[in-house]
Amino acid sequence: MSQMKFEIPEIELMKSGHVACPGCGASMAMRYALKALGPKTMVVIPACCWAIIDGPNPCSVNGVPVFHCAFETAAITATGIKAGLKRQGKDDISVLAWAGDGGTFDIGLQAISGAAERNEDIIYVCYDNEAYMNTGIQRSSATPWGAWTTTTPVKNPKERPKKDIVDILLAHHIPYVATASVAYPDDFIRKMQKAKSIRGMKFIHVLSPCPPGWKSQAEESVHISRLAVHSNVFPLYEVDDGYRYTISIQPKKVPVRDYLKYQGRFKHLSEEQIELIQQAADRKWDILMKKVEMGELFMQN
Amino acid sequence: MKDALESNNGKPVFAMSVTDMHKNKTGSWRYMRPIYDEKTPPCIKGCPAGERIPQYFALVKEKRYQDAWHLILEDNPLPGVCGRVCYHPCEGVCNRKDFDETIAIHNLERFVADQNVGNSFPQRFFAEKTGKKTAIIGSGPAGLSAAFQLARKGHAVTIYESLAEPGGMLQMGIPKYRLPREVLEKEINDIKSLGVEIITNTEIGKDKPWQELSDTFDSILVATGATKSRxxxxxxxxxxxxxxxxxxxxxxxxxxxxxxxxxxxxxxxxxxxxxxxxxxxxxxxxxxxxxxxxxxxxxxxxxxxxxxxxxxxxxxxxxxxxxxxxxxxxxxxxxxxxxxxxxxxxxxxxxxxxxxxxxxxxxxxxxxxxGEVPKLDFLPEGVHEKWGRVDVDAYQMSNNKGVFACGDSANGPIGTVVDAIATGKRAAIAIDSYLTNQETEFVHYGKVVGFNEINLDYFKKEKRVKQNRNNQKEVLSNFNEVHLGISESDALYEAERCFSCGICTYCDTCLIYCPDVAITKAPDGKGYIINYEFCKGCGLCVHECPRNAMTFEEELKWRIV
Incomplete structure (x- = not known):
């Protein structure tokens, strides 16, 4: 069969009318996540784009209960809700903590670390648009090296690499960690469904293109996401039990330049700087491959 | 939740959502509008007869071989012949050639025809009689194609053939190892089933005078081909x-x-x-x-x-x-x-x-x-010729009103079976409008989809199928057909390879990527509906469409009506 065919649940829980920007990756991600988890789901949203996208009180586009909580408390609020549901005997309801990169990498890190260490039975999805987009594109610790934001202007672009949140979560020895992309909805949905079936803490990191913040064209969102995967900037993989690494989509190894060129936030980069990003992506991939090998070695023993 | 509302006169007791966002018509944000806009694939334009190739491939994919056959017949009544002898210009322009290998359209056409050897024409081809009569001189591909199209419109058709068997160059010229005669016979019989009369052993000008034709028939089509060796x-x-x-x-x-x-x-x-x-x-x-x-x-x-x-x-x-x-x-x-x-x-x-x-x-x-030239000595005086062929206008009509010409006997695209079929079809359309006094409407192709308009992210490289053939030594000792066509599994594989340039295959890509859930499937399952109340006009659907079956247009164009 030549053409990719999607196997996607028909159910649409998220409705039209939300206030995400045109071409928003986060809104696509929520749509897929709810398709995967179904109606028996509760969503916890801290301060982030989705706190707005969902609609003002008393409206909500998500066809499931949504609990808006404080910025740093997504993981602990989800923990509490899950405990309450359990107490009521409604353990079949999945609790989804849905936070941006700010609420995960920076402000909510302590709460997610705590929940992960206790191995709480929640699904934590970080939709990562690589800056504080909702408040006006300020840098976060998820902003990649060299990127423009309003607080890292072109004269002083970001000098530190993106924090490796997946490794941080893996250091907590939780049962399931995965990366996902809105360009591969079937892969994303499969990972969400798998997460739903696993007891304990699950963490899924979704790259979520942001046309205004990335200074990209709205229609390019999926294309850019796909290039992120194939340039090894954002490889898709999953880690079971903390050591079994599996690559989900084999990258076509396109140059990072192809990924960067669609985004105005990288427009100022020089050839040398692009080369550095290329080397970082290659290195990241090589390390990932070593981890895959190591996982296979453990499995044999 | 219901209790909580009732206890406070219908107002929520705490900040709690009671409705969705359906009142927030985000369609007002839009300044560009995505629309479903099917375009012409290069193969259709490349086929002189204009066979609707991706459309019949879609039917093949659903294993609806009879429907696929009917669709080919609309433009070409001789798919079994063309699936064997056509020089397939469609494949030369196929967009897939720039990706891996061109689609084996030729083999698929033959496959569809071969699946239908036991079937006859569908009921919809049998039209009510109009009472108008047309004579066609020559039963080659041009004459047969014209006869088929005219009969389908309800006109009575009589074909005069000088040789003993109908088929023209297909019968006398093309060797049997390329075209077994039972294939030709089957397709001629199908055309005859529409009421087309073929009178063989009758050469106009010798066995029957021209005058008799012009007295009896409302129009005459010259389709004698080029039969005189230079x-x-x-x-x-x-x-x-x-x-x-x-x-x-x-x-x-x-x-x-x-x-x-x-x-x-x-x-x-x-x-x-x-x-x-x-x-x-x-x-x-x-x-x-x-x-x-x-x-x-x-x-x-x-x-x-x-x-x-x-x-x-x-x-x-x-x-x-x-x-x-x-x-x-x-x-x-x-x-x-x-x-x-x-x-x-x-x-x-x-x-x-x-x-x-x-x-x-x-x-x-x-x-x-x-090279061969037409033999046109039977034509009455005054019919203009150009380079030894009948000089026809854009409607295949000569300067003599009611006398048309097509195929190799007319000027225009000449030389191959499919060109003959194409001009025969054109002549039939023109004759039909001549007989019924209506505007002639030929198909006009819109924008042709180019290779760079295909979204290659959705396709992976695959080998083209190979046609089965008889053993090289054996074919030289007899006139058995050299090529044997392709198997059903190969046909399905090959149809699946087609990009279907500009023609929607209902792959759901637009629906799946819409961030605003503004696209739904049409109730009949064929196509999609965009809810413009909510579509923000991000353009993802248009940009991601694998085959360029959508267009992004300025909203203003739609607002000023």
Whole structure:
């Protein structure tokens, strides 16, 4: 069969009318996540784009209960809700903590670390648009090296690499960690469904293109996401039990330049700087491959 | 939740959502509008007959072979013939050629026809009679195509054929190893089933005067083809052993005359030359083709040339005969070597003889296949001709009102079966509007989808299918068909490979990527509906569409009505 065919649940829980920007990756991600988890789901949203996208009180586009909580408390609020549901005997309801990169990498890190260490039975999805987009594109610790934001202007672009949140979560020895992309909805949905079936803490990191913040064209969102995967900037993989690494989509190894060129936030980069990003992506991939090998070695023993 | 609302006069007791966002019509944000806009794939435009290739592939994918056949028939009543003998210009323009390999459209057409050998025309082809009568002179592909299209519109059609069997060049010219006659017979019988009458052994001007036709019929279509071999006009052409290639094919194909000599030389580089050569080699002759230009300029289908060479036909390029030598009977041919000079009117480089390069070869028989011209001496006075063909206008009509011409007997695209079918169809459309006094409506193709408009992220590289064929040694000892078509699994695989450029395949890509859940499936399952109340006009659906079946338009264009 030549053409990719999607196997996607028909159910649409998220409705039209939300206030995400045109071409928003986060809104696509929520749509897929709810398709995967179904109606028996509760969503916890801290301060982030989705706190707005969902609609003002008393409206909500998500066809499931949504609990808006404080910025740093997504993981602990989800923990509490899950405990309450359990107490009521409604353990079949999945609790989804849905936070941006700010609420995960920076402000909510302590709460997610705590929940992960206790191995709480929640699904934590970080939709990562690589800056504080909702408040006006300020840098976060998820902003990649060299990127423009309003607080890292072109004269002083970001000098530190993106924090490796997946490794941080893996250091907590939780049962399931995965990366996902809105360009591969079937892969994303499969990972969400798998997460739903696993007891304990699950963490899924979704790259979520942001046309205004990335200074990209709205229609390019999926294309850019796909290039992120194939340039090894954002490889898709999953880690079971903390050591079994599996690559989900084999990258076509396109140059990072192809990924960067669609985004105005990288427009100022020089050839040398692009080369550095290329080397970082290659290195990241090589390390990932070593981890895959190591996982296979453990499995044999 | 209900309790909480009731306890406070319908207002929530705490900040709690009670409704969704359906009142927030985000469609007002939009300044660009995505629309479903199917475009022309290059194959459809590349096919002279305009067969709707991706559309019938879609039916093949659903294993609806009969429906696929009906769809091909709309444009071409001879898919079994074309699936075997067409030079498939559609494949030459296929966008897939720039990705991996062009789609085997030719093989798929044959596959669909072969799946329907036991089936007859659908009911919808049988129209109510209009009472108008058309005579068609010649039952070749052009005449048959026109007859089919006219009969489908309800006009009475009578075809006059000078030979004993209908089919024209398909019957007398094309060898059986390329086109088994039962395939042709089946498709002619299908056309006859519409009420088309074919009167054989009747040559207009000889067995029946023109006047009789013009008195009886409302319109006449000349579709006699080009059947007169062009002479070489060099010394020795009247020697015994010098004959026309087409005459050899006709006598062999229709009267089964097998008496040929041993050392045969064929002059020419077109399909007739190749057909003569491959037929003669099957009768045990040693065959040499003499062609005055190089292989690059050879008008025959490249696959045919390669097969002829594989079967042992020797081809001498850049050589031209200047004299046939013999004493009453052909013994030798005097040849001269050529070189290519400046391009001439048709763009091919003109061959120029090299002085002093003359040489001789031995031969018992020469077949001339340097082209054929129509025989139009039956036409009444006053019908304009141009380069020996009937001079027709854009509607295939000659200067004589009611007299139309198509195929090789008219000027316009000539030479191949599918061109004949295409002009036959065109003539039928024009005749229909002439008979019913209506505007003629030909198909106008819109924007053709280019390779760079295909979203390659959705396709992976795959090999093209290979047609099965008979054993090389066996095919040379008889006239059994060389190619055997493709299997069902290969056909399904190949149909699936098609990009379906510009034609929606209901792949759901637009629906799945819509961030605003504004796209839903149409109730009949064929197509999608965009909810413009909510579509923000991000353009993801248009950009991601694998096959460019959508267009992004400025919203203003839609707002000012």
């Amino acid at each position: 002479p070489m006009q060099i010394p020795g052409e009247d020697l015994e052993g010098v004959s026309s290639g087409l005459a050899f094919l006709r006598e062999f194909n229709m009267q089964h005359k097998r008496d040929i000599k041993k050392k045969i030389v064929i002059i020419g580089g077109g399909n007739t030359a190749i057909d003569c050569a491959r037929s003669a080699i099957r009768l045990g002759a040693y065959v040499t083709i003499i062609y005055r230009r190089s292989r690059h300029e050879m008008p025959a289908v490249p696959e045919e040339i390669a097969e002829a060479e594989a079967e042992g036909v020797k081809i001498i390029y850049l050589t031209n005969p200047i004299e046939f030598i013999g004493n009453g009977k052909l013994e030798k041919i005097k040849l001269v070597q050529m070189q290519l000079g400046q391009p001439d009117a048709d763009g091919r480089r003109r061959p120029v003889p090299i002085k002093g390069s003359e040489f001789e070869i031995e031969a018992d028989q020469v077949m001339l296949a340097i």
